[in-house]
Amino acid sequence: MKQKRYSFPITLMARLLHVSVSCFYDWLKRGVSKRTIQRNQQMILVKIAHEETRQSYGYIRLTKYLQAQGIKMSMYAVRQIKALNHLYCKRHKRFKRTTNSDHNRAIYENLLEQQFSMTRPNQAWSSDITYIWTVEG
Secondary structure, eight states: OTTTTTTSOHHHHHHHHTOOHHHHHHHHHHOSOHHHHHHHHHHHHHHHHHHHTTTOOOHHHHHHHHHHTTOOOOHHHHHHHHHHTTOOOOOOOOOOOOOOOOSSSOOOOOSSTTOOOOSSTTSOOOOOOTTOOOTTO
């Protein structure tokens, strides 16, 4: 109503939205409440902390991070702000180790030396047996 008050009559909008005209003008005079200002500031702080922690902290850890910075907020408030703003943790995939170099077997030379262009068929062969199961593991 506030944004469209110069485009449409207040009485018409009030009737459509089931709000009395006097309530609209009372609300307009009141302005923004202290709680709204406080929540907006908290939302900005949580968003900044979420980015600073590389989007990897949940609400409990993020609350402790904010409190260490000197910002007083409850876990419930942080959880609510994260949920309302869709601030979810990124899940990092663990590094999968594919090669075990800790063995006593022979290590063969690199005969290709990164020259992968061949001039004729069957000049060089390659394979990867990293995932073949053996009795040794």
